[in-house]
Amino acid sequence: MFKKYKVLKWGLLFITAIIILVVSFGFWFKGLIPPPNTNVVNTLVKDLPYISENNIPHRGKILAVVTSTNTMGNSGKSTGYELTELSRAYYTFVANGFEVDVASPQGGKPPVVIDDEDMGPFDYAFLNDSVAQHKTSNTIPINEVVAADYQAIFFVGGKGAMFDFPNNKAIQVIIKNYYETNKVIGAVCHGPAALVNVTLDNGRPLLENKKVSGFTNKEELLLIKEAKSIFPFLLQDEIINKGANFNEGHMYLEKVSHDKNLITGQNPWSTWFLAESMIKQLGYTPKYRVITDEENAVTVLSTFHINGKKKAKKIIEKLIITENKPVNITLIAKHSIVAVMKGELGNFFDLLELTSFTEKCESRQKK
Structure with a gap:
């Protein structure tokens, strides 16, 4: 009896010690992370010299395409386009002299994913920008897009893209025509889902033998264990199935692949470099950016x-x-x-x- 009591006592002490250590570590870890900068929430375009100063003359137009899907299949999980992937590319294009229009498969106001932890000055400026907000609240239906009006097209990520980009005929036609006329095509994160079913005039898949990046299996499955049953496919698998040379970087870090006029990025952290790579492919030196x-x-x-x-x-x-x-x-x-x-x-x-x-x-x- 005494031995059982002693074992129980030491067990409780051990558990208590572990709890204290975990709680203490939590406070220490939290103390390392600075509190959110609430001032950045009110950022306006005029507060960002990259956009508001040393303006570049008009060079043309770029079309950004976002998903219209608000739910991941039958999972009940909400989704949409990733705000940071649109906002940062949008302002890179604008700062470099391009007007940006926004389209989506269904048109109108598409669902958006806003992760407060990832938001920075450019993202809040986008939310406070009446022009940008009008464009994202009134997106052009993709089948009404006049493709000849644009010098480049950019497919924004967001898990919804896995559902309404791959089989959209209007998207496939635009991509095929742009690729075969050497117009610039960009896609980031889940945005490359738009590329997987595009067939060129020679009957071969667009992605065949292309160097391509996109959201990886590891990145997907780490956050959504049941991803294989939720999505129609895993993006990395499908890109490889279409004959591409998948270029995989470290998880949740920048990785951009540039194959002639096709430029793709692995995840949201690839957006800045990808957008500037598109500017280079269009024949211009990207404007200086801090x-x-x-x-x-x-x-x-x-x-x-x-x-x-x-x-x-x-x-x-x-x-x-x-x-x-x-x-x-x-x-x-x-x-x-x-x-x-x-x-x-x-x-x-x-x-x-x-x-x-x-x-x-x-x-x-x-x-």
Whole structure:
């Protein structure tokens, strides 16, 4: 009896200690992440020099296409187009002299996904931009688009694209005609779903032997375990099935593939570079843009995965201390959580260390 009591006592003490450690870690981890900057919510276009200053003369028009689907199949999960993937590309095109129209399979006001944690100044400016909001509230039905009016087309991601992009005949016709006349085609994240069923005049799939990026199986399945039963296909699998050379980067980090006039990106973090790659393919040098704190964090994380923790620390120090450039701590912290979800405990602790190191560098810089 006494032994059982002793075992129970030590068991309860052990569990209590674990709970205390977990709670303490939670408070410590939360303390590393800065509170949201509420001032950014009111950002206007005039507050962004990239868009409002040194305006470039009109160069033409680009069409952005978003999904009309608001539910992932029969799952009941809500979806739509990803705001950040539209807003950042939209302003890149506008800043470089292009007018942007927005279309969707059904026209009208499509569903949108807004993730507060990913929102930055350009995204809030988009929400506060009456012109941009009019265009997204009154999208052009894709079968009414006059394709000749545009120099390029850009397919915005969002999981809804998996359902209404692949089999849309109007989308297929525009893509085929653009590709065969050397107009620029861009697609990011789930946006490349628009490409999978396009057949060229020679009878071959558009994607055959093309270097292509898109949302990967690993990225999809980590967040939605039942993705294979929800979506009509996994995007990476279908791109490969069509004969493409799938170009996969690190999870949730920038990766863009550029194959002649076809430019594709793996995920939302690829949007800036993809849009600027489209500008280059159109024959122009992209306008100078101050790199965002999120992009700097992506550089840190990419360095970590390729060259290890020590090199990543050097990049953090160089960016923050030497160059006085911001690094998004929250994104680095998120990747430590991704490491846990993947069962990579070593990477988890290393990324926690990088998160803490970034915070320390920022504190040094402020002094």
